[in-house]
Amino acid sequence: NAGVTQTPKFQVLKTGQSMTLQCAQDMNHEYMSWYRQDPGMGLRLIHYSVGAGITDQGEVPNGYNVSRSTTEDFPLRLLSAAPSQTSVYFCASSYAWRLAGQETQYFGPGTRLLVL
Amino acid sequence: KQEVTQIPAALSVPEGENLVLNCSFTDSAIYNLQWFRQDPGKGLTSLLLIQSSQREQTSGRLNASLDKSSGRSTLYIAASQPGDSATYLCAVSTSGGGADGLTFGKGTHLIIQP
Numbered sequence: 001n002a003g004v005t006q007t008p009k010f011q012v013l014k015t016g017q018s019m020t021l022q023c024a025q026d027m028n029h030e031y032m033s034w035y036r037q038d039p040g041m042g043l044r045l046i047h048y049s050v051g052a053g054i055t056d057q058g059e060v061p062n063g064y065n066v067s068r069s070t071t072e073d074f075p076l077r078l079l080s081a082a083p084s085q086t087s088v089y090f091c092a093s094s095y096a097w098r099l100a101g102q103e104t105q106y107f108g109p110g111t112r113l114l115v116l
Numbered sequence: 117k118q119e120v121t122q123i124p125a126a127l128s129v130p131e132g133e134n135l136v137l138n139c140s141f142t143d144s145a146i147y148n149l150q151w152f153r154q155d156p157g158k159g160l161t162s163l164l165l166i167q168s169s170q171r172e173q174t175s176g177r178l179n180a181s182l183d184k185s186s187g188r189s190t191l192y193i194a195a196s197q198p199g200d201s202a203t204y205l206c207a208v209s210t211s212g213g214g215a216d217g218l219t220f221g222k223g224t225h226l227i228i229q230p
Binding site: 004033045090103105106108 | 147148150152157158159160161162165205207209217218220221222223
């Protein structure tokens with residue numbers, strides 16, 4: 001298994017540009033989520049999904065959109081990039097929380113985003 | 117709102133020492149707690165997951181304990197090695213069977229001196 005993959009690894013954007021961060025997993029996990037990691041702030045949840053067609057907001061959803069059309073993919077869209085969105089973005093996946101003992105979350109390698 | 121605190125923020129010890137990393141959380145109504153390791157420029161790797169009904173979990177030289185009522189967890193690393201150098205993150209889930217994500221601490225940056 002490739003696990004959780006993320007593309008691109010690094011991206012530079014200008015203020016106002018839009019882009020999509022890709023995330024895919026091949027473990028048939030129902031649950032997927034996006035976090036951003038900032039110095040001094042730790043990791044914060046942006047959006048999450050408990051299955052295809054179902055998404056919900058996390059702690060810091062403003063400026064981001066998500067959709068989940070398949071079990072495997074969970075892209076994160078930046079609508080109009082701002083310097084405050086400069087961060088490292090991580091995608092994670094796991095089995096459904098109700099499967100006791102199988103809630104371990106698997107993280108992708110991250111996407112480093114710089115917004116100028 | 118759940119808050120997770122990790123102490124110390126940084127730790128440097130000689131190789132071979134046993135060490136303890138601390139994690140505390142403000143809301144004891146957690147579903148589970150996970151310890152992760154993050155190497156520079158890399159993603160997170162899950163080390164141990166403790167269910168709210170459990171007291172501890174062990175994997176090799178790692179032992180994690182959970183005292184849910186006092187809002188505390190510790191990660192014990194035995195016979196530390198230079199390869200253990202990394203940032204260790206504690207995260208809790210407060211979703212009772214749901215899936216609203218993890219709340220992370222800011223991590224302990226660990227350096228093991230050869």
